[in-house]
Amino acid sequence: MSLEARNISFGYPCGRSLYCDWSLSVEPAERVALCAPSGAGKTTLCRILAGYLAPQTGEVLVDGEPVASGRIRGPRPVQLIWQHPEQAFDPRMRMGRSLAEGACARSVDGAVKVARDEGLMDAFGIRDEWLSRLPHELSGGELMRFCIARALLAHPRYLICDEMSAMLDAVTQAEVWRALLALAEERGMGIVMVSHAPALLDRIATRRVSVGLDVDAPDVRSSHAV
Numbered sequence: 178m179s180l181e182a183r184n185i186s187f188g189y190p191c192g193r194s195l196y197c198d199w200s201l202s203v204e205p206a207e208r209v210a211l212c213a214p215s216g217a218g219k220t221t222l223c224r225i226l227a228g229y230l231a232p233q234t235g236e237v238l239v240d241g242e243p244v245a246s247g248r249i250r251g252p253r254p255v256q257l258i259w260q261h262p263e264q265a266f267d268p269r270m271r272m273g274r275s276l277a278e279g280a281c282a283r284s285v286d287g288a289v290k291v292a293r294d295e296g297l298m299d300a301f302g303i304r305d306e307w308l309s310r311l312p313h314e315l316s317g318g319e320l321m322r323f324c325i326a327r328a329l330l331a332h333p334r335y336l337i338c339d340e341m342s343a344m345l346d347a348v349t350q351a352e353v354w355r356a357l358l359a360l361a362e363e364r365g366m367g368i369v370m371v372s373h374a375p376a377l378l379d380r381i382a383t384r385r386v387s388v389g390l391d392v393d394a395p396d397v398r399s400s401h402a403v
């Protein structure tokens with residue numbers, strides 16, 4: 178039932194090695210924070226865990242099946258919400274249509290109905306009038322709500338949240354996380370998160386793990402940005 182990263186090694190071409198033989202196992206009820214200094218490779222690891230980037234050695238499995246692209250039928254079991262929502266949508270596609278992609282629905286109305294039935298529109302405060310807008314006609318925070326709803330429509334087993342709420346104000350951030358944690362509990366969905374906000378990690382994460390070759394402190398809270 179777990180998300181397993183086994184013996185992952187990776188470095189960008191012409192760059193240093195970011196991880197060597199790095200492993201992690203995340204159970205469905207867990208919320209694991211990836212902790213390391215800036216530039217150590219947290220975002221890169223998020224992309225590897227979600228199957229968007231292949232490691233040089235090792236593999237990522239969900240329930241024993243590789244998450245790597247091309248081997249999965251249907252929606253990805255690991256969905257990634259990353260820190261730049263403006264880059265997560267086709268700039269020429271209206272938001273309702275983008276939502277339909279997440280739901281694997283043929284029609285926008287069908288996708289919106291599913292999103293409504295699953296409580297996602299209310300939970301993430303998505304307004305009807307936003308559905309007919311293009312991505313550049315929404316704020317970063319509004320786009321982020323669509324990112325989360327679209328990812329959840331795919332019913333992932335694990336959600337990777339890379340600085341997901343960094344651009345939201347404190348009240349909205351609390352609302353979004355409250356809704357997400359309730360859904361994660363209801364669905365038995367595990368979460369892997371990256372955040373530079375220690376207070377948020379204190380509240381959300383059930384476990385912290387260190388990432389990267391130059392990270393060896395046992396208590397990353399005191400010494401590293403997370």
Ligand SMILES: Nc1ncnc2c1ncn2[C@@H]1O[C@H](COP(=O)(O)OP(=O)(O)OP(=O)(O)O)[C@@H](O)[C@H]1O
Nearest residue numbers: 189190192195213214215216217218219220221222
């Ligand atoms: N596409 C790329 N090509 C080459 N190098 C890259 C690429 N993407 C990232 N890097 C480099 O890889 C290293 C890890 O980057 P990454 O974004 O994963 O770090 P991070 O821990 O998420 O950083 P931050 O906390 O600042 O967001 C950095 O030194 C970065 O410059």
